[in-house]
Amino acid sequence: MTSPDIQAxxxxxxxxxxLTGRDKGDVIADLLDDGKLNNxxxxxxxxxxxxxxxxxxxxxxxxxxxxxxxxxxLATSGLELGGIIDLTPAGADxxxxxxxxxxxxxxxxxxxxxxxxxxxxxxxxxxxDDGSCHYKDEDIYGCMDNMAMNYNYEATVDxxxxxxxxxxxxxxxxxxxxxxELITSNNTTDxxxxxxxxxxxxxxxxxxxxxxxxxxxxxxxxxxNFAGYNTTGDEIDNKVFTKINIPTNDSFxxxxxxxxxxxxxxxxxxxxxQTEIKT
Numbered sequence: 001m002t003s004p005d006i007q008a009x010x011x012x013x014x015x016x017x018x019l020t021g022r023d024k025g026d027v028i029a030d031l032l033d034d035g036k037l038n039n040x041x042x043x044x045x046x047x048x049x050x051x052x053x054x055x056x057x058x059x060x061x062x063x064x065x066x067x068x069x070x071x072x073x074l075a076t077s078g079l080e081l082g083g084i085i086d087l088t089p090a091g092a093d094x095x096x097x098x099x100x101x102x103x104x105x106x107x108x109x110x111x112x113x114x115x116x117x118x119x120x121x122x123x124x125x126x127x128x129d130d131g132s133c134h135y136k137d138e139d140i141y142g143c144m145d146n147m148a149m150n151y152n153y154e155a156t157v158d159x160x161x162x163x164x165x166x167x168x169x170x171x172x173x174x175x176x177x178x179x180x181e182l183i184t185s186n187n188t189t190d191x192x193x194x195x196x197x198x199x200x201x202x203x204x205x206x207x208x209x210x211x212x213x214x215x216x217x218x219x220x221x222x223x224x225n226f227a228g229y230n231t232t233g234d235e236i237d238n239k240v241f242t243k244i245n246i247p248t249n250d251s252f253x254x255x256x257x258x259x260x261x262x263x264x265x266x267x268x269x270x271x272x273x274q275t276e277i278k279t
Contacts, residue, residue, distance in 0.1 A: 033172035173269040216251035
């Protein structure tokens, strides 16, 4: 368009605006831009807006997701894009898109994990292997019963090799040492009884010791009770029982009896006596 034509168009800008539905100022700006009525001024404005949107989108590493809403906004504002902006997604080579380029969908997010189905920590959801796979250790065979003599705390598979101590038979309890002592003070007399009951086998055994005090004359019970405890053959377990303030000027017999429970019930194993203890 020559200068006279431009001049004529400028003079008729208002009429042109009414015919095209544009703003008069927009028509004038369009003519002054390149002498043509072609929306060149709007195209430059749109390009500037796009540049700003692109810079912001790059910061999020998702350029198209950020740009498309901006372009739609520009388009809905009534500006003619003139074909300078392509709203279609990136091509098939774009690593962010997959599937049909005309109906793109974002790729799935990466999920790191072990992808070896033979590993103990196999993750069926993983799509990228992170090298974390670990595998079951080789089985360690051995005795897994902690009551056995050859118990192996590292064993993971019991191989039936457990060995146990043979139960001791014909074990008995007996008194190793027993005695009686009278202690008189402040016009009172106390009777102390000492003993050590041994078990003939090494295994620990529960026993009960009856403590009996009788009058010598008529053999009636003055006192009767028992003490129960565990003992072994190697253990020295001296026991002391005191009966305080017994009658004076009398005579007593002391009897100790060891009882052990068996499959047939309680059985007496040993007995110790001391008679005619004068008070």
